[in-house]
Amino acid sequence: MGLANRTSPSAADYAQYPERFNNWGRWGEADELGTLNHITGDVRRNAAALVQEGRAVSMARPIQTQPGPANPWPAHHLVGMPHARGAGDYLAMFLHSFVDTHIDGLSHIAGPNGLAWNGKRLGENGMPIEHSGTVDFWRDGIVTRGVLYDVPRFRGTDFVASGEPVHGWELQDVADAQGVVPQSGDAVIIRSGHDPYWAATGRPPGFESVAGVHVSALEFLHDTEASVLVWDFQDAPSHDQGLPNPHGSEIPIALHVHAIALPHMGLPLVDNANLEDIAVACAELGRWAFQVVVAPLIIPGATGSPVNPLAIL
Amino acid sequence: MGLANRTSPSAADYAQYPERFNNWGRWGEADELGTLNHITGDVRRNAAALVQEGRAVSMARPIQTQPGPANPWPAHHLVGMPHARGAGDYLAMFLHSFVDTHIDGLSHIAGPNGLAWNGKRLGENGMPIEHSGTVDFWRDGIVTRGVLYDVPRFRGTDFVASGEPVHGWELQDVADAQGVVPQSGDAVIIRSGHDPYWAATGRPPGFESVAGVHVSALEFLHDTEASVLVWDFQDAPSHDQGLPNPHGSEIPIALHVHAIALPHMGLPLVDNANLEDIAVACAELGRWAFQVVVAPLIIPGATGSPVNPLAIL
C-alpha cells in the first residue's frame, strides 16, 4: 500500500495515520517546532546558496477586503484619518479565512482524541491548557529550501481538476521531472493552479477546495521530512479523498490533510498561497528549488498569522 | 557642515533637507520602491552569501495586547472559539502603534508642501489621490544585506541616553569599529538599546522616543544609499535634535527623521524593532552583517504593515 505501489489509503489505512505519521515526543515533550526541527543550520546555509539571480518573489495573495463566496466577512481596513500630513491605518480580520494567505499554528486543529500537537490536553475553550501550539513559538521564522511542485505543468494542464487530486507518488514524479531530489527540511510547495482554475470556471471559490491534495501526500511529506507545506488549493474534497470527513458533521469542509498534519505530524501549513508568480519564475529559470522565508507575526497565543512567504532565487 | 566635520545641521540646514536628500524622479515618475531600488540582484545574492551559520533571528517585538503608556489602544486578539476541535483567531489593531514592529509605507507622512513621495498630490483624506506610497507595492519583500549598528556596544554603555542622540558620523565610527563597510542597498539597523533603557529606568515608554536617532543620520543614510532603516528607538526628541518640530503643533511627537525619510528620500522605516537578540548573536559571532528579510503583508492601499523582520546569519 501507499507510495510504493501508488495506491490511496483505505479508510482503515487512514485511521492509522495519526499513529503512523506521529511525531509526538520525537523532539522532546516541550517541543513547539514540530517538523520545523528538520531545518538545521546546514539546511539554512544550503538554501541560501540557491540565491543565484538575486530575485525575490511573493507567494501571498493580497488581504481580501471585499466579500466573496469564500469570504463573507472580509477584513476591515481603514486608512487616511489624517492628522498633520500623516495617515493612520487600522486592520481587523479573521486569521483563518479561506482567502488570505496565513500560517496555521499546530494547535489550530486537535486530533480526534481531543489532544493537540505533542499530546497537549485541551482546555474548555478548545485551546491547549498550557501555552502550546501557537505561532509565537515560531518568532525566528521559517528559513529553508523551498521546492515548487508545479503539478499542472507536470500534467500539461492549466490546473488540477476536480476528480484528479494530487497524490503522494505524483509529487515524487514531479520532483523527478523537475530534476529535484526532496531533502529533509524542505518547504514543500504544491501548486494546483488556483488562479487558472477560477479564470477557467469564471466563478470565485466557495469554502471548500474544489480540488487539491490527497492524504496520500502525507506519506510523501513524512518520509521526505518536509518542514512545512505551502499550497494554493488545500485538502482535496471528500469525494476526491474517497474517505469520510474526519470531523464528521462538525466541520462541513474536508480537512483530511489538516487533521493529520497539524496535531499528529506537527507540520505547519501555509494556506491560500499564490503560486502563479513563482511558477512563472521557476519555468523561466528552469529550476524549482530556492530559498524560502516565512515570517509569522509574533501574536502571543495565536493559532495563526497572516504571512507573505517569499521565494528568493 | 554635516558628516564631514561632524556637526549637526542648523535649522536652516535642516530646512534644505527636503531638497538636498530628495529622490523624486530618480527612479521614474511612477516609482513606488524609493530607496529599495538600491537593492539589486547583486545585492541580494551577496546578502545570501552571508548566511554562514544558518541561523535565523527575529527582530520583532510581540504584538502588544496589553495597554501601556505608549499603547492605550492595544490590539484586540481573540482565540479559541472552538468548533469541532479547531480554534479560530481574530485580530484587530492599529498598524502604526508606538509598540508594535511595523513598516511605514512612503505615504504614511507627507512633506510640508503637502506632497507625498515622488511628488504625489494628496486627496481630501490625506492619502495620495492616485494609488501610491502604500505597502502593497512591496509585495516581493525586502531582501538585502543588513548591518547592525550597535551603538551602546560601541559607546560602552547599556543604551543611548537622553541628551546623546545617534549622529550620522557616529554611524560611520560604529561601522569602522565593527569592521563593516557600508554598501549601497544596505538595511541600516540602528540599535539604541530600547529594552535595557526601560529595564534601567523601570518605566515603560510613552509616545515619544526618550532618545534615538538625530537627523544628522539622514546624510549618512543618503550618502551610503541605505535601502531601509530599522530601529528600536525612533527619532530623537526635539530637545535632542536642537530643531523645531517639523510638524509644529499638529503632531506633538518629534518626527524629524520620518519627515525627511518617507516623503523626500523614499526610505522605508521599520519602527519599534527588537534588536536585543540580534545584538547578542552578532557579538557572539563577531560580525555585524547578515541577510535581512522583511515581508510586509499585502494590504491593499495601506500605509503600513506589521512585520517580523528576520536576520539570517
Place this chain on the structure above:
Amino acid sequence: MGLANRTSPSAADYAQYPERFNNWGRWGEADELGTLNHITGDVRRNAAALVQEGRAVSMARPIQTQPGPANPWPAHHLVGMPHARGAGDYLAMFLHSFVDTHIDGLSHIAGPNGLAWNGKRLGENGMPIEHSGTVDFWRDGIVTRGVLYDVPRFRGTDFVASGEPVHGWELQDVADAQGVVPQSGDAVIIRSGHDPYWAATGRPPGFESVAGVHVSALEFLHDTEASVLVWDFQDAPSHDQGLPNPHGSEIPIALHVHAIALPHMGLPLVDNANLEDIAVACAELGRWAFQVVVAPLIIPGATGSPVNPLAIL
C-alpha cells in the same frame, strides 16, 4: 413655490435651503441638540400619554453580519469563547453602513461652506475642531411623540416606487388622511416600504436609495418643527430629485436631504429603519401617533451610533 403650491424646488430654490432652513444660533452658539430642542417637557409628557395598549415595537433592522450589495464590509461579530460556562461577545462595525439602523450625529456631514452644525469650523480630519456635533451630546436620548407617515398605505401601493419620491405636501396629505396633526417636536417617521420593495424586485439594495424622500420634504420638516427624521428609504436618488448632487462627484450617492438636515437644520436622522412592524401595528390600532424612544450609545466623539428605536403604543 414649495409646499403651498405643491411644487418641487428648482436648483436655485434648493441653493437657498442652507439659508432658508438654517437654525444656526437659534438655540445659542453652544447648542448641540439642534431640532431636538423642540422636544419640551410638555412634548414628552404628551407623548407618554399616547401609551394606551402598552405595546412596544422595534423600528430597527438586525445588525447585518452577512455581506450584500449595500454591505460589502459586514459587521464582525464573535460569540462563544467559552470560559467556565460563560460566553463572551465581540463586535466590530462601521457605524454609517447602508443597512444597519443608526442615528447620524450633526457633524456627520458638513455644509458646502465647510462648516458643520452651528457654524463650527472643521479641522484637518473633517471633524469640527471643537468637540461638537457628536452623539455623546444626546446621552439623555430622544423621547417624544412619533408619527408614522405610511406613504404606501396612503398611495394604495406596496412601496414608494422609483420616479415617485415622497414630497413634503404629500406628508401633509398623509397626516390628514391618518387624522394626525403634525406638532412641534414630532419624530417624523416616513415609511417608503423598503422590505416590500425588495421582496417585489427580488434584488437586495445597493448603496443608493432606489426611491425615497424628496428635498421638498425639508420645508415640511422645518415648518412643522420636526425633532428627528426616521426613514426606511433615505434620500431619493438624483434623477428623482431633479437636482444635481450637492456633493458633486465627491460622494456618488445622492444625499440631498442629508446635506441640508444635518449641518443647516441640525435635524438628526435615523437611517435604515425597519418600519414594517410599526406599520402593521398602526393599521391594526387605527392610529399613527405614539411614544418614541431613541437611545444613542454614548460613544465619545462619534458622529453616529447604532440604535434600536422603539415605538410604544
Place this chain on the structure above:
Amino acid sequence: MGLANRTSPSAADYAQYPERFNNWGRWGEADELGTLNHITGDVRRNAAALVQEGRAVSMARPIQTQPGPANPWPAHHLVGMPHARGAGDYLAMFLHSFVDTHIDGLSHIAGPNGLAWNGKRLGENGMPIEHSGTVDFWRDGIVTRGVLYDVPRFRGTDFVASGEPVHGWELQDVADAQGVVPQSGDAVIIRSGHDPYWAATGRPPGFESVAGVHVSALEFLHDTEASVLVWDFQDAPSHDQGLPNPHGSEIPIALHVHAIALPHMGLPLVDNANLEDIAVACAELGRWAFQVVVAPLIIPGATGSPVNPLAIL
C-alpha cells in the same frame, strides 16, 4: 431563613437557589423573555403614566476608549476619515466589559449543570445548540416601570462600602423609606454609588466589584417579580457573600448573583450602569419610580449588547 428573618443564605441554602428560584418552563418551553414576561401591557401603560415632568435621564456610562484596571482592552473607535465633507466612524469592542453599560443575554452564563436558560443544552462553543438566550429575542426592548433603590441615600453614606453588601431585606427597607411598593414587572435599579466610591478611594476599579449586591437580593427579586436588574456595582465579592465562588477557579470573579439570575431565573442584567444623574433627579423630585426604556441592539446570536437605558420622569 431569608428575607423574612433577615438572614443570609448558608452555602446549603444557596445551593438550593437554582431550584428554588427556577423559572424554567414557567412561560413555556420555547420562552426567550424570561422575567420580561412580567411586563404586561398594563405594566407598560402604568409606567408611561409616571412621565410627569417630561424629563429623560441616561443611566449609561460613556463607552470607554481609554484603558484602565478594569478595561485592559478598551473599545477601538475611529472617526474622521473624511470624504466630501462627511465623517465615518468605526467601533470595535468587547460587549461584556467591566466598564461599559451593557445588557446580559440569558445565555451569557450557564448553570452548573451545563444547561442555559430554560434548560437549553450547550454546544461545543459554550452556546446553546439551538438559537436561544440571545439579545435578538429582545428586539422590542424593555419598557416598564423602574424603581431606583438608592442604597447610599438610605444608609446616609456616600456609597456601599466593602463589607456591607446590599441585602434583599434592605431593598424592602429602601422601598418603604422611599414610599414605593414593589410591583410585578419592575426594573429594579440598585444604586451602590460606584462613582462616589472611586472618588473617595481615588483608585479606578479592577475587575471585581469591591462592594455590591448580596445573593440574598435574589429572593427579593424573585418574590417581587422583578423583570430586569440594573446596577452600578455588580455582585458583592466572595468575602462579602460568605459563600464560595460558584464558578470555582474557572472565573476568578465572584458572580454569585449572575449565576442564578441569568440561567435559572431568566432575569436580564444591565451591568455597569451610571446611576448618579437619576439619583439626583429622584431626590430632587422626591419620587423614585419612573418609566424605563432599555433598547438592546438587535445583534443576531449575541449574548449581550451595549445599551443606554433611559429613565423618563
